[in-house]
Amino acid sequence: MLIFDFTNHRFMSETKHNWTKEEILNIYNKPLMELLYEAATVHRLHHDPNTVQVSTLVSIKTGGCSEDCGYCPQAARYNTNIEGNDLMPVQQVKAQALRAKSSGSSRVCMGAAWRNVKDGEEFDQVLEMVRTINKLDMEVCCTLGMITENQAKRLAEAGLYAYNHNLDSSEEYYKEVISTRGFEDRLQTIDNVRKTNVTVCSGGIIGMGEKIEDRAGMLVALSTLNPQPESVPINALVAVEGTPLEDQEPVSIWEMVRMVATTRIVMPETQVRLSAGRTQMTREGQAMCFFAGANSIFAGDKLLTTPNPDVNEDMKMFELLGLNPQKPFIKKMQPQTVEATDSQYQALGEKPKWTRPEHKIERNEAAKAKANK
Numbered sequence: 023m024l025i026f027d028f029t030n031h032r033f034m035s036e037t038k039h040n041w042t043k044e045e046i047l048n049i050y051n052k053p054l055m056e057l058l059y060e061a062a063t064v065h066r067l068h069h070d071p072n073t074v075q076v077s078t079l080v081s082i083k084t085g086g087c088s089e090d091c092g093y094c095p096q097a098a099r100y101n102t103n104i105e106g107n108d109l110m111p112v113q114q115v116k117a118q119a120l121r122a123k124s125s126g127s128s129r130v131c132m133g134a135a136w137r138n139v140k141d142g143e144e145f146d147q148v149l150e151m152v153r154t155i156n157k158l159d160m161e162v163c164c165t166l167g168m169i170t171e172n173q174a175k176r177l178a179e180a181g182l183y184a185y186n187h188n189l190d191s192s193e194e195y196y197k198e199v200i201s202t203r204g205f206e207d208r209l210q211t212i213d214n215v216r217k218t219n220v221t222v223c224s225g226g227i228i229g230m231g232e233k234i235e236d237r238a239g240m241l242v243a244l245s246t247l248n249p250q251p252e253s254v255p256i257n258a259l260v261a262v263e264g265t266p267l268e269d270q271e272p273v274s275i276w277e278m279v280r281m282v283a284t285t286r287i288v289m290p291e292t293q294v295r296l297s298a299g300r301t302q303m304t305r306e307g308q309a310m311c312f313f314a315g316a317n318s319i320f321a322g323d324k325l326l327t328t329p330n331p332d333v334n335e336d337m338k339m340f341e342l343l344g345l346n347p348q349k350p351f352i353k354k355m356q357p358q359t360v361e362a363t364d365s366q367y368q369a370l371g372e373k374p375k376w377t378r379p380e381h382k383i384e385r386n387e388a389a390k391a392k393a394n395k
């Protein structure tokens with residue numbers, strides 16, 4: 023919402039936490055030029071429009087996941103030719119982080135194909151990765167599935183900067199994509215992260231067959247969080263053969279631009295990240311997304327398991343558009359790392375009761391049956 027600041031003689035946009043679906047739909051459906059102008063104006067009031075944050079995603083544990091997310095090639099139940107691996111050694115993650123840093127990334131996001139974090143050796147190894155990367159003066163993000171408050175505190179103590187946990191879609195459409203956990207589990211994990219100083223990264227995917235109302239519903243769920251997530255990734259589905267969503271048509275650039283612009287307007291302070299699906303976009307399309315308020319990208323030739331533009335291509339695009347990579351810790355101070363030996367927190371070995379609705383999603387069942395043939 024734009025308001026006039028009479029002291030400084032300029033427009034301001036204030037962060038509003040009570041957006042309704044109707045208000046968000048009205049923004050999404052505006053004539054495109056009006057939508058772009060409004061989003062670009064909000065963007066300039068809150069961010070340097072020529073700076074884009076660059077994150078590198080490292081898949082620290084790939085494939086073999088017990089969940090049934092309809093878009094995901096890492097779900098063990100679908101046949102997708104993904105080469106799985108065990109948890110990466112800390113030194114290998116460090117080497118990848120150093121490479122990412124030298125090519126302009128300020129953040130490393132480590133993804134593990136887990137339903138939820140379990141206390142034990144593997145989680146201890148992840149905590150060591152967090153300590154190692156924080157000491158490289160890079161922002162560290164993890165996406166490890168559902169976590170408890172104690173696990174969030176242990177990650178924070180190790181020096182975690184952000185935790186990613188996407189809402190994926192609206193609460194209503196979530197049930198059409200995933201049956202092995204509920205939308206409320208996602209919100210609970212975000213709430214657990216909010217009990218620490220770790221920032222929240224949460225967004226979703228468009229192009230899964232959802233209605234525009236579902237896109238607006240997802241933005242209601244994200245924008246009414248208080249505080250709003252510090253970063254919101256907007257993914258365009260990459261339909262992978264063997265997954266339940268393999269036949270989905272790619273979303274058009276116009277839908278992507280509308281989604282980015284609407285996200286920018288309803289969450290003015292947030293870093294809006296262009297995530298999966300950039301290989302399907304032209305440079306002109308991506309430029310329009312930056313104009314509409316996107317100010318973060320994932321770099322590296324792979325996003326977990328799906329293709330992504332080459333780093334050099336991205337740097338050429340930055341040069342062409344006059345964009346600069348954002349330095350780390352601009353939005354929030356670098357967290358301090360507490361060594362494992364000085365930790366205040368114990369592994370509690372909790373067994374939290376995350377839900378498992380297991381309702382029937384026909385296309386998920388069909389993909390599973392096909393994989394079992």
Ligand code: SF4
Pocket residue numbers: 087088089090091094095096097134135136137167
């Ligand atoms: S999205 Fe995450 S939780 Fe879902 S199947 Fe893939 S790896 Fe597992």
